[in-house]
Amino acid sequence: MALLGDHAQNELGDITFVELPEAGSDVAAGEVLCTVESVKAVAEVYxxxxxxxxxxxxALEDAPETINEDAEGKGWMVQVEPADPADLDQMMDADAYAEMEK
Known part of the structure:
Protein backbone atom coordinates (compact mmCIF):
# COMPACT_ATOMS: atom_id res chain seq x y z
CA MET A 1 0.00 0.00 0.00
CA ALA A 2 1.28 3.47 -0.82
CA LEU A 3 0.56 6.26 1.59
CA LEU A 4 2.06 9.42 2.95
CA GLY A 5 3.36 8.79 6.44
CA ASP A 6 2.56 11.16 9.27
CA HIS A 7 5.93 12.86 8.88
CA ALA A 8 5.39 13.62 5.18
CA GLN A 9 1.83 14.86 5.56
CA ASN A 10 2.87 17.08 8.48
CA GLU A 11 5.64 18.59 6.34
CA LEU A 12 3.23 19.27 3.47
CA GLY A 13 0.51 20.82 5.60
CA ASP A 14 -3.15 20.81 4.59
CA ILE A 15 -3.64 18.50 1.60
CA THR A 16 -5.94 20.09 -0.99
CA PHE A 17 -5.74 17.75 -4.01
CA VAL A 18 -4.50 14.26 -4.89
CA GLU A 19 -3.94 12.89 -8.39
CA LEU A 20 -3.96 9.09 -8.35
CA PRO A 21 -3.16 6.57 -11.08
CA GLU A 22 -5.81 4.31 -12.57
CA ALA A 23 -6.32 0.88 -11.04
CA GLY A 24 -4.68 -1.72 -13.24
CA SER A 25 -1.98 0.61 -14.52
CA ASP A 26 1.72 -0.24 -14.51
CA VAL A 27 4.24 2.21 -13.05
CA ALA A 28 7.95 1.80 -13.76
CA ALA A 29 10.56 2.27 -11.05
CA GLY A 30 11.33 5.96 -10.70
CA GLU A 31 8.11 7.13 -12.37
CA VAL A 32 5.54 9.31 -10.63
CA LEU A 33 3.00 7.12 -8.84
CA CYS A 34 0.80 9.97 -7.61
CA THR A 35 0.83 13.71 -6.97
CA VAL A 36 -0.18 15.42 -3.74
CA GLU A 37 -0.93 19.14 -3.55
CA SER A 38 -1.06 21.12 -0.33
CA VAL A 39 -1.26 24.75 0.67
CA LYS A 40 2.56 24.69 0.91
CA ALA A 41 3.74 22.64 -2.06
CA VAL A 42 3.15 20.05 -4.73
CA ALA A 43 4.83 16.72 -4.05
CA GLU A 44 5.25 13.80 -6.38
CA VAL A 45 5.40 10.28 -4.98
CA TYR A 46 7.70 8.06 -7.03
CA ALA A 59 -12.63 8.74 -1.60
CA LEU A 60 -9.61 11.07 -1.66
CA GLU A 61 -10.96 12.76 -4.80
CA ASP A 62 -13.70 14.42 -2.73
CA ALA A 63 -11.88 14.44 0.61
CA PRO A 64 -8.09 14.78 0.18
CA GLU A 65 -7.86 16.13 3.73
CA THR A 66 -8.38 12.53 4.89
CA ILE A 67 -4.63 12.15 4.38
CA ASN A 68 -4.02 14.76 7.09
CA GLU A 69 -6.63 13.26 9.39
CA ASP A 70 -5.58 9.61 9.10
CA ALA A 71 -2.49 9.32 6.88
CA GLU A 72 -1.72 5.73 7.77
CA GLY A 73 -5.34 4.53 7.86
CA LYS A 74 -8.27 5.91 5.85
CA GLY A 75 -5.87 8.26 4.03
CA TRP A 76 -4.15 5.46 2.08
CA MET A 77 -3.68 6.40 -1.57
CA VAL A 78 -3.06 3.27 -3.64
CA GLN A 79 -2.66 -0.45 -3.20
CA VAL A 80 0.15 -1.81 -5.32
CA GLU A 81 1.78 -5.10 -6.20
CA PRO A 82 5.41 -5.46 -7.25
CA ALA A 83 5.95 -6.29 -10.92
CA ASP A 84 8.72 -8.62 -9.68
CA PRO A 85 8.30 -9.89 -6.09
CA ALA A 86 12.10 -10.21 -5.79
CA ASP A 87 12.27 -6.40 -5.90
CA LEU A 88 10.70 -6.30 -2.43
CA ASP A 89 14.11 -7.21 -1.02
CA GLN A 90 15.17 -3.63 -1.89
CA MET A 91 12.39 -2.08 0.19
CA MET A 92 12.56 -0.84 3.80
CA ASP A 93 10.17 -2.20 6.37
CA ALA A 94 8.07 0.18 8.48
CA ASP A 95 10.60 0.26 11.34
CA ALA A 96 13.51 1.14 9.05
CA TYR A 97 11.44 3.88 7.41
CA ALA A 98 10.46 5.34 10.78
CA GLU A 99 14.12 5.37 11.80
CA MET A 100 15.06 7.17 8.59
CA GLU A 101 12.44 9.88 9.26
CA LYS A 102 14.09 10.84 12.56
Missing amino acids: APIALKVAAVND
Whole structure:
Protein backbone atom coordinates (compact mmCIF):
# COMPACT_ATOMS: atom_id res chain seq x y z
CA MET A 1 0.00 0.00 0.00
CA ALA A 2 1.28 3.47 -0.82
CA LEU A 3 0.56 6.26 1.59
CA LEU A 4 2.06 9.42 2.95
CA GLY A 5 3.36 8.79 6.44
CA ASP A 6 2.56 11.16 9.27
CA HIS A 7 5.93 12.86 8.88
CA ALA A 8 5.39 13.62 5.18
CA GLN A 9 1.83 14.86 5.56
CA ASN A 10 2.87 17.08 8.48
CA GLU A 11 5.64 18.59 6.34
CA LEU A 12 3.23 19.27 3.47
CA GLY A 13 0.51 20.82 5.60
CA ASP A 14 -3.15 20.81 4.59
CA ILE A 15 -3.64 18.50 1.60
CA THR A 16 -5.94 20.09 -0.99
CA PHE A 17 -5.74 17.75 -4.01
CA VAL A 18 -4.50 14.26 -4.89
CA GLU A 19 -3.94 12.89 -8.39
CA LEU A 20 -3.96 9.09 -8.35
CA PRO A 21 -3.16 6.57 -11.08
CA GLU A 22 -5.81 4.31 -12.57
CA ALA A 23 -6.32 0.88 -11.04
CA GLY A 24 -4.68 -1.72 -13.24
CA SER A 25 -1.98 0.61 -14.52
CA ASP A 26 1.72 -0.24 -14.51
CA VAL A 27 4.24 2.21 -13.05
CA ALA A 28 7.95 1.80 -13.76
CA ALA A 29 10.56 2.27 -11.05
CA GLY A 30 11.33 5.96 -10.70
CA GLU A 31 8.11 7.13 -12.37
CA VAL A 32 5.54 9.31 -10.63
CA LEU A 33 3.00 7.12 -8.84
CA CYS A 34 0.80 9.97 -7.61
CA THR A 35 0.83 13.71 -6.97
CA VAL A 36 -0.18 15.42 -3.74
CA GLU A 37 -0.93 19.14 -3.55
CA SER A 38 -1.06 21.12 -0.33
CA VAL A 39 -1.26 24.75 0.67
CA LYS A 40 2.56 24.69 0.91
CA ALA A 41 3.74 22.64 -2.06
CA VAL A 42 3.15 20.05 -4.73
CA ALA A 43 4.83 16.72 -4.05
CA GLU A 44 5.25 13.80 -6.38
CA VAL A 45 5.40 10.28 -4.98
CA TYR A 46 7.70 8.06 -7.03
CA ALA A 47 7.54 4.30 -7.43
CA PRO A 48 10.63 2.82 -5.77
CA ILE A 49 10.30 -0.37 -7.83
CA ALA A 50 8.16 -1.38 -10.83
CA LEU A 51 4.57 -1.66 -9.63
CA LYS A 52 1.08 -2.68 -10.71
CA VAL A 53 -1.69 -0.51 -9.24
CA ALA A 54 -4.23 -2.89 -7.69
CA ALA A 55 -6.64 -0.30 -6.22
CA VAL A 56 -6.95 3.42 -5.59
CA ASN A 57 -8.66 5.27 -2.75
CA ASP A 58 -11.29 7.13 -4.78
CA ALA A 59 -12.63 8.74 -1.60
CA LEU A 60 -9.61 11.07 -1.66
CA GLU A 61 -10.96 12.76 -4.80
CA ASP A 62 -13.70 14.42 -2.73
CA ALA A 63 -11.88 14.44 0.61
CA PRO A 64 -8.09 14.78 0.18
CA GLU A 65 -7.86 16.13 3.73
CA THR A 66 -8.38 12.53 4.89
CA ILE A 67 -4.63 12.15 4.38
CA ASN A 68 -4.02 14.76 7.09
CA GLU A 69 -6.63 13.26 9.39
CA ASP A 70 -5.58 9.61 9.10
CA ALA A 71 -2.49 9.32 6.88
CA GLU A 72 -1.72 5.73 7.77
CA GLY A 73 -5.34 4.53 7.86
CA LYS A 74 -8.27 5.91 5.85
CA GLY A 75 -5.87 8.26 4.03
CA TRP A 76 -4.15 5.46 2.08
CA MET A 77 -3.68 6.40 -1.57
CA VAL A 78 -3.06 3.27 -3.64
CA GLN A 79 -2.66 -0.45 -3.20
CA VAL A 80 0.15 -1.81 -5.32
CA GLU A 81 1.78 -5.10 -6.20
CA PRO A 82 5.41 -5.46 -7.25
CA ALA A 83 5.95 -6.29 -10.92
CA ASP A 84 8.72 -8.62 -9.68
CA PRO A 85 8.30 -9.89 -6.09
CA ALA A 86 12.10 -10.21 -5.79
CA ASP A 87 12.27 -6.40 -5.90
CA LEU A 88 10.70 -6.30 -2.43
CA ASP A 89 14.11 -7.21 -1.02
CA GLN A 90 15.17 -3.63 -1.89
CA MET A 91 12.39 -2.08 0.19
CA MET A 92 12.56 -0.84 3.80
CA ASP A 93 10.17 -2.20 6.37
CA ALA A 94 8.07 0.18 8.48
CA ASP A 95 10.60 0.26 11.34
CA ALA A 96 13.51 1.14 9.05
CA TYR A 97 11.44 3.88 7.41
CA ALA A 98 10.46 5.34 10.78
CA GLU A 99 14.12 5.37 11.80
CA MET A 100 15.06 7.17 8.59
CA GLU A 101 12.44 9.88 9.26
CA LYS A 102 14.09 10.84 12.56
